[in-house]
Amino acid sequence: MSGYFVDKSDCSRHSLFPGVLLQTMAGAQMTLSLVEMEPHAVIEMHSHPHEQIGYMIEGEAEFVVGGETRTVSAGQMWRIPGGVPHRVTAGARPVRAVDAFYPIREDYR
Numbered sequence: 001m002s003g004y005f006v007d008k009s010d011c012s013r014h015s016l017f018p019g020v021l022l023q024t025m026a027g028a029q030m031t032l033s034l035v036e037m038e039p040h041a042v043i044e045m046h047s048h049p050h051e052q053i054g055y056m057i058e059g060e061a062e063f064v065v066g067g068e069t070r071t072v073s074a075g076q077m078w079r080i081p082g083g084v085p086h087r088v089t090a091g092a093r094p095v096r097a098v099d100a101f102y103p104i105r106e107d108y109r
Helices: none
Strands: 012-017 020-026 031-037 042-046 051-058 060-065 068-073 077-080 086-090 095-102
Touching: 012 042, 060 077, 060 095
Parallel strands: none
Antiparallel strands: 012 020, 020 031, 031 095, 042 086, 051 077, 051 095, 060 068, 060 086
16 A cells, blocks of 8 residues: 555445445544445434544435434535534435544544
8 A cells, every 4th residue: 555545445444334334544633434325324323522524425315413404415515523413314325425534533443
């Protein structure tokens, strides 16, 4: 693996919930995650101390963040401050999204 370029096959893989696959890599101070969700898969309500921002590549999902519910579609973004409870439910099609976390998610290495 190059120090500058990362192939998806070099990433850590995590299946946190049924139908949810994350492939992650970390830099010096942040973590980047490719999230793939099967239709109707659910990332259950949780929170973490990390700031999280994301971009929906394809599909759509219902987000519940801090008690606010919104459907996010391809081309849209979100931000979730550290400590705020959130949940994501994929729609009828597969979802692909990118999340960035600060500071590094040690549990995703």
